[in-house]
Amino acid sequence: MAFSCVVGLQWGDEAKGKIVDVLSPKHQYVVRFNGGANAGHTVKFEGKTFKLSILPTGILCPNATAVVGNGVVIYPPRILEELAQLTEGGVSGKERLLISSSAHVIFPYHFEQERLSESDRGSTEAIGTTGRGIGPCYEDKAGRRWAIRMVDLLDKAVLLAKLIPVVDRKNRIFRALDPNAKQFDANDLANEFSAYGDILRENIRDTQVIMSDCAGKNIGVLFEAAQGSLLDIDHGSYPYVTSSNSSAAGIWSGSGFPASRLTQTYGIVKAYTTRVGGGPMPTELLDGPEGLGERIRRIGREYGTVTGRPRRVGWLDAVALKHTANLNDANVLCLMLLDVLSGLEELKIAISYELDGKEVVGFPSDAAMLGRCKPVYETLPGWSEDITTARKPSDLPAAALAYIRRVEQLVGRPVGVVSVGPDRCQTIWMNGGNGA
Numbered sequence: 245m246a247f248s249c250v251v252g253l254q255w256g257d258e259a260k261g262k263i264v265d266v267l268s269p270k271h272q273y274v275v276r277f278n279g280g281a282n283a284g285h286t287v288k289f290e291g292k293t294f295k296l297s298i299l300p301t302g303i304l305c306p307n308a309t310a311v312v313g314n315g316v317v318i319y320p321p322r323i324l325e326e327l328a329q330l331t332e333g334g335v336s337g338k339e340r341l342l343i344s345s346s347a348h349v350i351f352p353y354h355f356e357q358e359r360l361s362e363s364d365r366g367s368t369e370a371i372g373t374t375g376r377g378i379g380p381c382y383e384d385k386a387g388r389r390w391a392i393r394m395v396d397l398l399d400k401a402v403l404l405a406k407l408i409p410v411v412d413r414k415n416r417i418f419r420a421l422d423p424n425a426k427q428f429d430a431n432d433l434a435n436e437f438s439a440y441g442d443i444l445r446e447n448i449r450d451t452q453v454i455m456s457d458c459a460g461k462n463i464g465v466l467f468e469a470a471q472g473s474l475l476d477i478d479h480g481s482y483p484y485v486t487s488s489n490s491s492a493a494g495i496w497s498g499s500g501f502p503a504s505r506l507t508q509t510y511g512i513v514k515a516y517t518t519r520v521g522g523g524p525m526p527t528e529l530l531d532g533p534e535g536l537g538e539r540i541r542r543i544g545r546e547y548g549t550v551t552g553r554p555r556r557v558g559w560l561d562a563v564a565l566k567h568t569a570n571l572n573d574a575n576v577l578c579l580m581l582l583d584v585l586s587g588l589e590e591l592k593i594a595i596s597y598e599l600d601g602k603e604v605v606g607f608p609s610d611a612a613m614l615g616r617c618k619p620v621y622e623t624l625p626g627w628s629e630d631i632t633t634a635r636k637p638s639d640l641p642a643a644a645l646a647y648i649r650r651v652e653q654l655v656g657r658p659v660g661v662v663s664v665g666p667d668r669c670q671t672i673w674m675n676g677g678n679g680a
């Protein structure tokens with residue numbers, strides 16, 4: 245039985261959702277372990293499109309049990325909205341959803357806190373967060389005083405007793421920062437959020453025990469990371485990162501599953517690079533509205549699923565990929581959105597960085613240093629053919645195969661899957677497998 249993990253090797257939006265959807269049928273449980281509704285995972289099949297932010301993408305698989313682990317931060321109304329979206333799309337999910345009783349709750353005051361914090365940083369230093377309350381909720385969790393967990397929603401008196409001092413202090417801090425800041429009422433919040441607790445009562449469980457059981461009894465589990473490893477709070481381009489471990493490092497703490505038992509780690513790589521929000525991106529294409537960056541953005545529909553912001557676009561960065569593939573010990577790479585590169589005369593891949601005329605060893609952990617690195621490129625020939633109908637390696641043009649082989653060499657890991665379109669069926673297994 246497989247214990248697998250799908251993890252993004254760039255700055256998010258690598259098309260993890262599509263691969264999770266393809267792999268889910270091979271697993272009994274599909275688990276989110278980090279982040280919250282800052283994620284946006286799009287899945288297409290049979291003419292339908294689903295966009296999930298907080299629910300595990302694996303909930304689309306009718307036989308899988310979806311788990312929102314203890315490391316996730318949850319805004320409960322978002323869960324209810326997504327369950328409603330699934331019902332509309334003909335997927336019944338609530339009876340297959342387990343939510344960790346230890347997961348922390350995002351309240352509306354976290355959104356206000358995030359707004360104040362970002363505006364305080366100013367436009368040049370703002371992180372460019374998604375505005376979903378993620379950072380402030382994790383701050384409260386780490387602070388151990390103002391945090392509220394899903395289990396607290398099950399008893400209104402307990403919830404109110406916890407909310408009264410928290411709301412009072414948040415209101416005072418917000419007012420001090422901005423006299424026009426929003427103010428909150430503990431009673432209103434307790435009424436609203438205990439009602440969510442009532443609706444989700446059957447779903448809220450000790451999921452760490454279930455994960456431990458899966459490991460003991462060899463029940464298949466697929467872990468789906470949100471964000472990308474370069475946004476990991478410890479291993480990414482700090483401080484321009486998210487507030488959780490978005491690499492495989494988060495599995496152990498964010499789910500309770502012993503990650504030493506993982507049997508397969510799929511490192512998801514977009515065939516080029518994108519980033520949303522602030523922070524350094526060495527291979528970014530800043531070549532104007534008629535340039536290649538804009539062309540790739542248009543063809544790849546590179547606009548954020550959560551915020552609609554245009555994603556920054558650049559060439560593939562093998563320096564960053566080697567760092568994240570090693571960090572996650574990805575034993576197979578999935579090269580996504582390769583079709584978007586069709587029609588380009590030449591393609592570039594960053595093979596090293598230079599700083600002040602000297603080659604940099606490894607991937608700099610300091611954002612300021614990364615921002616000063618200049619990529620050194622290798623140029624490969626492009627291909628003109630439409631590859632969206634390719635279904636096996638031999639359907640791909642020689643130049644596309646050469647690009648794939650070069651990625652393998654540079655990263656030092658095999659490409660097992662190539663994706664040539666958003667649909668489930670537009671997936672090529674490079675070594676003849678089918679994910680079984």
Ligand code: GDP
Nearest residue numbers: 257258259260261284285286581663664665666
């Ligand atoms: P995630 O956050 O990593 O799950 O990725 P997103 O869903 O935010 O972004 C990936 C986007 O690319 C989605 O709109 C997918 O439908 C789409 N997509 C996935 N695979 C492919 C592919 O191979 N080719 C193209 N053109 N689009 C793809």
Ligand code: IMO
Nearest residue numbers: 256257282283284372373374470471486520521
């Ligand atoms: P998926 O799962 C791309 C980025 C934000 C911002 C930074 C911090 O779809 O790949 P946050 O709201 O988390 O405090 O914002 O992280 N970010 C993402 N970028 N894909 C995501 O998720 C992201 N989740 C957060 O744009 O730069």
Ligand code: MG
Nearest residue numbers: 257284285549
């Ligand atoms: Mg996304």
